Amino acid sequence: MPLRDLRGQMKIRTGDELLKHLSSFSLDLKFSAGVWYFAPGGGRFHDRYVEPMEMEQVLETAAALKGYGLQAVECHYPNEINADNIDMFKAWANDTGMRVLTVVPNLFYPAQFEWGSLSNPDDAPRQAAIDRVIETLRINVELDTDFSIVWPGGDGFENTFGQNHAYARTRFAEGLAEAMDVVPGVRICIETKPYEPRGHILYPTTSEGLILCAKAEAAMKSEANRAAIADGTAMMAMNPEIGHMAMAGEDLAYAFSLVLEYGRLGHTHWNSQPLGNYDQDLNMGVVSPEQAEAALFALKMHAYGGYFGIDINPERMPITRALLNNMDAVKGMNAWIDQLDNARIVEAVEKPADHRGVIEALLIRARYGNTGAKLSDL
Numbered sequence: 261m262p263l264r265d266l267r268g269q270m271k272i273r274t275g276d277e278l279l280k281h282l283s284s285f286s287l288d289l290k291f292s293a294g295v296w297y298f299a300p301g302g303g304r305f306h307d308r309y310v311e312p313m314e315m316e317q318v319l320e321t322a323a324a325l326k327g328y329g330l331q332a333v334e335c336h337y338p339n340e341i342n343a344d345n346i347d348m349f350k351a352w353a354n355d356t357g358m359r360v361l362t363v364v365p366n367l368f369y370p371a372q373f374e375w376g377s378l379s380n381p382d383d384a385p386r387q388a389a390i391d392r393v394i395e396t397l398r399i400n401v402e403l404d405t406d407f408s409i410v411w412p413g414g415d416g417f418e419n420t421f422g423q424n425h426a427y428a429r430t431r432f433a434e435g436l437a438e439a440m441d442v443v444p445g446v447r448i449c450i451e452t453k454p455y456e457p458r459g460h461i462l463y464p465t466t467s468e469g470l471i472l473c474a475k476a477e478a479a480m481k482s483e484a485n486r487a488a489i490a491d492g493t494a495m496m497a498m499n500p501e502i503g504h505m506a507m508a509g510e511d512l513a514y515a516f517s518l519v520l521e522y523g524r525l526g527h528t529h530w531n532s533q534p535l536g537n538y539d540q541d542l543n544m545g546v547v548s549p550e551q552a553e554a555a556l557f558a559l560k561m562h563a564y565g566g567y568f569g570i571d572i573n574p575e576r577m578p579i580t581r582a583l584l585n586n587m588d589a590v591k592g593m594n595a596w597i598d599q600l601d602n603a604r605i606v607e608a609v610e611k612p613a614d615h616r617g618v619i620e621a622l623l624i625r626a627r628y629g630n631t632g633a634k635l636s637d638l
Contacts, residue, residue, distance in 0.1 A: 263447050264406060266494050269562045270523040274459030275608065282602040287560055287594055292332040292361045292569045293322060295340050297541070298579045309575050315345060321579060323356045331589050332361035334569060336395045338365055348398065353403075360403045361567060362449075362527070365389075365396035368457065376415040378460055379428040382558050387525035393439035397446045401539070406567075407447040407526050409499050410436065416458030424453035430501040432462055433472055437479035440495065444484035448476075449499035449526040454508040456539050463492065465508045469498050473524055497526030501571055502552065503533035503541055512555035517532060528559075528573040530590060541573035544589035545581060550623075557597045558588075600626055 273281050299313040322333050322567035335341045351358050365388055369375035400408050419422050441599035454464040462473045473496035477489050498519050505515050519525045532547040574582035
């Protein structure tokens with residue numbers, strides 16, 4: 261499975277070069293959807309509101325949205341995709357021209373991972389987690405996916421006193437490296453999150469995710485992985501999710517640009533989320549659309565070429581309507597940033613003392629139309 265070259269993300273453009281790029285480049289909106297939320301179950305406080313779906317029905321529903329821009333699905337091993345149904349996924353991909361974009365090891369739900377997966381201080385469950393990552397990577401190879409996503413949701417702590425935090429972080433990173441050396445050549449994208457289900461999750465923020473990427477790559481030993489890293493290939497990348505970034509109080513454009521600067525933006529997950537709240541996975545545009553717009557503009561600046569994964573929890577609307585709403589929101593925001601006055605934006609950012617309030621004025625007029633005052637009046 262050839263890995264997408266992420267090195268172009270690292271290019272920093274300014275002045276006329278940046279303006280030329282912004283005027284000629286538009287994000288390619290390739291959408292993917294996680295199969296886990298097509299028929300969401302109940303939660304801590306209420307029963308499920310929709311009937312469950314068999315996986316065949318999930319895939320049929322996804323295929324019906326191909327004409328609207330949905331190109332791929334994402335799923336977990338072994339609860340959503342496994343040896344018993346992988347042929348069904350292959351047949352679906354062959355029949356529809358869609359694909360499985362990623363297979364994710366489920367390291368957070370089983371009881372054996374009560375005290376963590378790859379960071380577990382007990383060697384037996386930790387080895388079970390490593391073995392699960394290995395099997396998941398093999399399935400990714402079989403399905404010719406783009407990457408696997410790893411989320412350390414069950415790896416963390418509630419009471420910080422006495423915790424050997426450095427040891428836990430090291431066991432997690434080295435566990436990843438061990439699995440990746442058994443199945444070399446498969447990229448892993450880390451998804452960070454500050455809390456929930458653990459009170460504190462390991463590597464909780466975007467910047468700490470970058471530290472994990474470097475730490476895991478440094479621990480890899482297989483000749484194939486070492487050669488790829490030496491050639492500048494990111495074997496470890498990231499899959500930032502907007503909801504998780506908002507939970508951590510991060511500015512979306514700044515956080516995305518940090519990952520892009522280091523050439524590690526392998527995938528993206530899109531939704532919306534109130535600051536400082538539990539993980540809600542709301543539809544795009546429901547909360548803080550201006551943050552999502554700024555994030556898309558940052559991706560455009562760095563020529564992001566990957567997928568836009570929709571990661572939502574549509575408990576109270578049909579999945580088809582929810583996915584259409586989310587894809588329409590991203591499409592609309594992307595069209596909106598494409599018609600902005602790039603020259604004025606670049607000039608105002610690079611010479612702020614001469615253009616006080618100009619970016620705000622541009623955004624106000626772009627959002628709300630003619631307000632009576634002209635930019636030349638300011």
